[in-house]
Amino acid sequence: VNTGPYKISAELVGSDSGSSVISEKTVTVEPYVLPKFQVDIETDRTYYQPGEMVRGSLQADYFFGKPVSEAQVELVGYTFDVQRNDFISLQGQTNEDGNFEFEFQLPEYVAGSDLDGGRGRVYLQANLTDQAQHTEISNTSLPVAGSSLVIEAVPEGGRFHPGLENILYVLTSYPDGLPAETDLNITFYENGQTVQASTGSYGLAEVRFTPQNPYQQLSIQAGDAQGNGTQRDFYFEGEYAEETVLLRTDRPVYRVGDAMQLSILTSQPSGTVYLDIVREGQTVSTRSLEVTDGHSEAAVDLTTDLFGTLELHAYKITPYGSITRDTRLVVVDHADDLQVALSPSQETYRPGDTANLGIQVNGQDGQGVQSLLGLAIVDESVFALAEQDPGFAKLYFMLEQELLQPKYDLHGYSMTDLVSGLPEKDPDLITAVETTAEASLAAALAAPGALPFRMNASSAMQFVERAYQQQQEYFNILSKVLFGLLITLAVAVLVLSVVSLRRERRLGRGLALAGGLFLLLLLILAAWLPGNTWSNSWLYQWAGGWLILALVVVGLAGYITLIVIAWRRKDSLLGWSLLLLPLILLFGFFLVFAAYQSDLNVGNSTLIPLVVAVALLPLAYLLRFADFSLSGKTLPALASLALAVGLILGLFPLVVSTGSLSIGPELRLLTNQLDAVPPPMMAVEEAMPMAAMAPMPTEAPAAMDLQMPVEKEALEGASQSTSAAAAEPPRLRQYFPETMLWLPDAITNPDGSLLLDVPVADSITTWRISALASTQDGRLGSTTAPLRIFQDFFIDLDLPVALTVGDEIAVPVGVFNYLPEPQTVSLELEAEDWFELLDEPVKTIDIAAGDIGVVYFRVRARDFGRQPFQVTAIGSRLSDAIRKDVQVYPDGKPFDISRSDRLTPGTPVQETIPFPADTIAGTQALAVKIYPGVLSQVVEGLDSILRMPNGCFEQTSSTTYPNVLVLDYLKSTGQVSPEVQLKAEEYINLGYQRLATFEVDGGGFSLFGDAPADRMLTAYGLQEFADMSLVYEVDPALLERAAGWLLSQQQGDLPVTAYVTWSLVEAGYLDDTGTQKALQYLWESQSQAEDAYELALVANALVAADLESDGKITPAT
Template identity: 25%
Template sequence: MKRTTLFHIFHILLCIAVLAASSGCIETDHKQPDSSAPVEIIPCGEGVTGEDADYLILAPKTLFVGSESSISMSAFGDAHEPVERCVTYTLSDSENTKTPLVRASTGKSGHSVARFETPQVEEGTYSLIAEPVGTDQEYIATVRISKSNPIFIETDKPIYKPGQTVHGRILLLNNDLKPVEDSVELEIADANGIKVFRETLETNGFGVATFDLPLSAEPNLGTWKIKAEAGESKSVVDIEVERYVLPKFEIETDIVRDWFLVSDPIIGTVNANYFFGKPVDGSVEIEAVRYTGTWETYATYSALLENGSVEFDLPAVEWIAGTYGAGGQGSLMLNVSVTDTGNHTEITTELLKIVQSDTILHLIPESNRLKPGLPFEVLIVTEDPDGKPVDTDVEIRTVFREEGYTETGKDDTVSTENGVAILEYTVPDNCTGAHIEATCRDTTGATVRQTVDLDAAYSPGANFIHIVQTEGGVPDVGDLITFAVHSTSPGTVFYDIFANGRTVYSETSDDADAEIAVTVTPEMSPSAKIVAYMINPNCEVSADVLPFDVNFETSVDLKSSFSGETAAPGDAVGVDFDAGVESMIGVAIVDESVYALSAGRLNLRQVFSELEKRFMEPQVEIHPKHGYYDPRLVGTYEVLDDCGMQVLASPSFEIPKIPEPPEPQAVGMKGGRGFGEEMVGAMDMAVEEIAEGAAMVVPEAETTSAYAPNGAENEADRELASVERVRQFFPETWLWLPDLVTDGSGQAHLDLTAPDSITTWRLHAVSSSDEGIGISEANLTVFQEFFVDPDLPYAVTRGEVFPISVQVYNYLDTPQDVRLTLSSGDWFDIIGDNVATETVAANSVADASFTITPTAIGTYVIEIAAQTERKA
């Protein structure tokens, strides 16, 4: 009859995307070949050497141990025609110890990609040496060898009580998301930063290591940090340690938007549902609090829920104080409380913005680099603060800055359609940068303004190449993404798509203004960069880089499912997994209310954090006055360097690099280059003794006692149903299985028994294998039509007169006359009767109460029986 629903969740730190993004740039190609085909190594043919050729080699600045890497290479004859040549690549450390990497040919096309697995060498700085076969030439670059493998940290749930055990799992992968066997240093610090746990773990062949941390009865409460390190890799995940009681239902506020003008009424809906899926009947109270220099309540709202929902309409705030910390916006808090018919209350808080304007203006250049002499587009977006399109007229003033600190101005007016307009320029030949200012009017007539400053690319020979995405948006794996290329000179364009530290596709085109169409592959996920480069007639190399995102997709389609959608407490439940290949699966099944509790507390912390940022921290703001903008020119060297690439080239090729800037001509406010500045539960229960300082904390107790009435007399006029089963298993984490191994085909099955908690259980599973990782989730609702649930605090004090509230849930189709009996115990005295009766309407919730006085300190069990003529 008691319920302690505990909620656990996998905490997964996805540092892979960050690693992938930092490891290099991705390039795409121009034609429409089958780009889903992998880049193959072209072996050196018989008699193919490296003589009589010039080379252009594109290599990453960082190589990751155990991961696949690649080098893009091109060979040219005397007339810069592509030729087939063979090149050997090696690593050399500080002691001149050489480690071979790969030997590959450029092929008949004169262009190919050499792919290899980075060897297991020590981390550090190495020389990457490219040696054309049959020559004494060497092309040398410096590379960083890193063991920066992605680390996942998973815990069974995000929040813990004192005395519980933190269950954890480490998953160590390489950049291909394949398992890595290695040592991992694990460290856990409490809320005061005190290190309470440290251990060296060894991951197995599936990249998995596990750990457990029992919490003391009196830990430091707050945010604990779990840190895992392997080589240069580091992951940190936060867990919360608090005294808490799980919520009985979830409140969701559905507000028409998260921003309002001072004249707008605040309209929305409150939805409340029990975690077993039924709607909450009861009342709603809303307190609207605005910030006007101090927080003040300006409006309240009360209503009754109908089928778990109610709409609300609050008056406009009328006036409010904006703050610098909130970007000039005002702040409005809605404190929402819901009380069900069982007299249980849950509370949530929403923080809304009161904005000055209902229109936001964006200027989005197609690239952060202007290419002199080439077309350039700027996307103008007008939208409301929620991101919905707003159609309006926009005036644009563009000032091109040219050599010698001269300027050329241009005025345009565009009208946005569906919130979007495109303005196209032809960049002046001697342009060094540009300042663009756009203005429009919002619906109130106020002026909205936005500016952007852009730098120009650098080329001593005025040779530029420019690439833009024309179709595809953010593609899924298998979609086609297209790009357009513009150049100031004709010639062969080389394309590479670089992702996760290696080239995943490579192609060339003899058309310098070609369209590039590429089929997106899983290797390009989650982000990539396309590099387009060409050799101009004067032997100068031009390059451009464009990043693009790909919707993340795991390489393994892990499937998990329960044997049914619902079950009764104590029912047999089957769980099936299918990973496709032999895998190790980490499984957690947690009470949904734990997630809601964690999210609610996180939301509350975020609210207070935001309020502190907005209102409590002293701030000094510095804003540049409208002085002269000093542009930063960028050459091919900087373009490639910024995306993690470097070029090894024959002396005949020139890789433009920006020259040292000239000495400033003047520093001042007018006509110079200076800037001015201006400041602007379950049935478990804890009893504590305040005088003695001792605490009685109630764990997830499991009682084996059967129900037996304690001196209660049977009612003469009716026969009550007998108690056949005592609900006594109320975990927060139903199952934590970090190392479930499948069979050879990836199949696994578990036979479980449904807990006694009436709730929805969330299954989260992560698999790892030589094919990569897979992630899946599934839900199961445990429910019965008639049950009781005591409403207990986290702890009470010995000697306190304490009411035990009991919620009675009747989802039968008829009203029920319920007899409730509180079993006696040796740790408390009952004040008054231990038997109560309550009539509960069909499909509704009611409450009853007993009064006790705790007489002992410790962790104890309360037992309550509910009987009707039909159910018990």
């Protein structure tokens, strides 16, 4: 499928007059994934001034009607000048209604842009992640202007004509594009005259006056009824006036079925303007319009899909290479000549049901009217596919980005220098180059896996892998350092306690008492360990977790008490041991983090010292307890005992339960906590670009009306056991179309009624029913209505657009439980040959009532093609099963092998296509194209020739001239699309501006604009500018200067004279005396041509002269 914008046109030809009406629409084909939920951003105002406070809210709702509650929100605000500048970042969480309130202050300075006529714009991006760990991104922008009113003015025809009555069009609007009804005071500086006018409800005023010269300066003041006012000065400098574009609608509010009349005024009398129409972030139409006398018109038929608020943008390329635009907002209401009512038989259907849809069409008198109906039922999520930069704005930003790419010119080298080889008179240079080449080749051949004549390129994934390895090496070293420090500090704390006991001569008794208590505490601790028989005791069941937490708090209290005692008694040994304790805990936390990030396999030789080090800490404070107890100090003894108990109960259960701490082959710390964090759905390797394919709908199940018995009984309120629910297989949901019904030609009964039975698809969503009714007498009526498909429990797959063989991903399976009771759900992944399952095929999740959860299945793709992915969820109350497809691409690079030949009558063509030996099996495809002629083959994909110009005169021409010829051909054959035309004109504009910089003082052109000028380059440029003037406005004075310089360079050089004469004729200078003189010289000197090339140049010049003068080639030529 060829991606990009497609234009669909419908033409209605009149039967009598032969006139026709054309309606057109733009459809974009590109990769996409339907969103899971809708994210809307609303602000308290539609435009702002710098420094003002913005208040707004974000509303998130699933398409099946439930709010996205408890979702994580990140809202980023940014502006653009030469780069993106983030000025605000807000984090939060949606409430139970899916709402998130925010406020922030705008920057005091916001850079304006040519695109918005000098006004600024602030962009907001909201990233919202729901409880199923699916993220949707919503973008919006807010106009920022220095005042609340915007004034634009343009003369009729683009410039003022002295001595005649001229019309000045003045358009006032608000920064958001809505027209503003204002009173105007216009002061003309030429004569000091002040004119008063009013723009009216459409925001447009026409001011008539007679200027004395084309250069005018005037001031316009505008004010509306709400007290908003502004003033702007305008300078009109004749043909050198600044480019301005004004977009005007004939009214601000329309109805479906109307024709919206648009007028576009520009300050340039000719050229092209580009119009796009955007609805809810989606481009619905793009058009290119030719400007005549500074004016252009367009009519847009308003169909049912244009209901709502439309953004209209008119773009114009300025002579200086920038792009400017004007924006208007209009509202389209439903057609109301007919009243159309859509009545589903029930509010909510389940997947696989049959929906009974009743339709009634009445006239304005309430009586039924037989009508022709166009019906469409489309998934609501399709309408939520919003483009970040819709319409021509996307192309504008792409061109701007390409302009910012650095370009390099190498001066001082000619083509002869590059192709003639190394200078023979410089043996040192030759030896150095040959030595370098041999060393480079030897290094390449010695590289592991290197093959002769093949480049070993470092891919992006190799770069990431190297970075990951460096990260692991860093954390390996950090883990070892922290491990050593942890053991050293733990031993130091124990040594301090032993020194204190020995100093008091109680070391033996203290060791015995502390050792006994330590063993007793370990026995008590074992009673709480998971999996131990004692752990089922009433104490563990009733208060295990809370008791441990309480003892840890007591230990913290003991620690604080000992600090106070050490400070009061000036006990330095106790003080140092207490100060080292938090340092040990901090190092321990860092060790856990570093060990998890490293790839160390911890063996018994490392694990045993670590366990001993952890045990030394509580033992050290048990020694302190023994010391204080034997000396009769009750409070310090109790504090030491509390700290020791807190350390044992705080450290050992954490290490054992979360890290599976055991003397074995490897140590895993904090595994359970880290596993609770959902793994990202990220491809590990992507060798090919992901394709532009949405999931293709599979064949609808034959039994569309079957209900799952378990769910049916649940809906009826009947109770059932878990075993009964598991015994019944759930209905497999696998039919997920985006358009459920397309019926363009339904006819109602004479009373205006119609009843339809619509098989319901398997999507859990809300469908939008759109209806347009028309009668034979031309009355129209339109409406939309929702059709909700829902069940209280279901699962959903969050698959990527595409995978590549070898990719490893964790596929999220969202579990949605809207039942009023919790469920224990068992999810099973159906095994398929195309993937390798990297974890358990069955997983269980406990999900609360009205809650959302997520389960991940990690798989590795190993076969390509359109592949199924099926998960079955068996719940204790309700169950569900879902199957979707994902596109998997082979792990390789596509190569095209082309063979060409000619077909002749009666002679078949046979071609043998050899495939390389290392071709991936199953990827071969064969396409045969038959062209009616050579030209049709050349013009296929002609727009791909367009390139941005750069370099010297010759390099710039080698891209600009093809751009000119491509645009000319596409326009003359009616094949050009507005997007391609805008891109081509922008490239031609840039090339034209660049070529003009290579003009030499005194006339002519050279490679870099340095004297002297070159005759052949100038002649080539003259032809180029002449052809360019057919599709783009070229300054006639530029052509005059180039032609004049060429005519002044006439010499008796046959090939140069022939080529220059050819250029002069093509540029329209046939009748010039110098050109006629050159033609006479060619007639007289043609026999002196030394080769066929010179003779061809002479023939081209003479043929061009014949065609220009007589329209045909004369016999003499």
